[in-house]
Amino acid sequence: MPILQNSKMDMFYYVELMGISIGGSRVPKVSAGNLRLDSVIEKGGVIVDSRTSVMRLVRLAYTALWDAFKAGVAELRAAPSGFSLFDTCYNIIGxxxxKVPTVVMxxxxxxxxxxxxENYLISMDTKGTFYFAFVGTDSGNTQQ
Known part of the structure; x- marks a missing residue:
């Protein structure tokens, strides 16, 4: 897997993410075009950050991913989020x-x-609440 360079952010390791599948189907708006490192303005791209457990995606890609995931977990009951970072959480108590859809990068x-x-549903409490580990961002910088 080639590592990409960003001269303005040379402390990060970038990889080329071409898309994400949910439940065996590619999510249409989660594409290379929406995730690409723009070499002119040197923004965007996907950085590898081993210190974070959340993947930030540009808003358009995140919304499409969230919609696809939500459709695959229709049987789960949504729970109020206790963390401002997450907008999607589920209570699985009892x-x-x-069954949740597979996620493939x-x-x-x-x-x-x-x-x-465990990489995309994070347990944040002992009450059976799990958070979807993807969030949207408007900054143009994505990470995993």
Whole structure:
């Protein structure tokens, strides 16, 4: 997987994210065009940040991803968010089994990286509330 350069932000490692699939289907607006590092203004792109458990996506891509994920978990009951960062959370208390759609990241090298459920549903309390680990941003910088 090639590492991309951004001369204005040379402390970060960038990768080319071509898209994300939810439940086996590519999310149309989560595409290379919406996630690309713009070499002219040197914004956007996808940085690898091992210190964060949240992936920030530009708003258009995030909204499409969120809609696709939400459709795949229609059986789950939404819960009020206790953290301002997250707008999507689910309460699974009392459920013996929970089915959620798979999430796969497609990289520029042609590789696909399936995420484990723990990578995109974060438990933040002991009450059975899980948060969707993707959030939207208007800054143009995305990270995982």
């Amino acid at each position: 459920k013996m089994e929970v 497609h990289l520029g090298s042609g590789a696909s990286m399936p995420l484990s459920t």
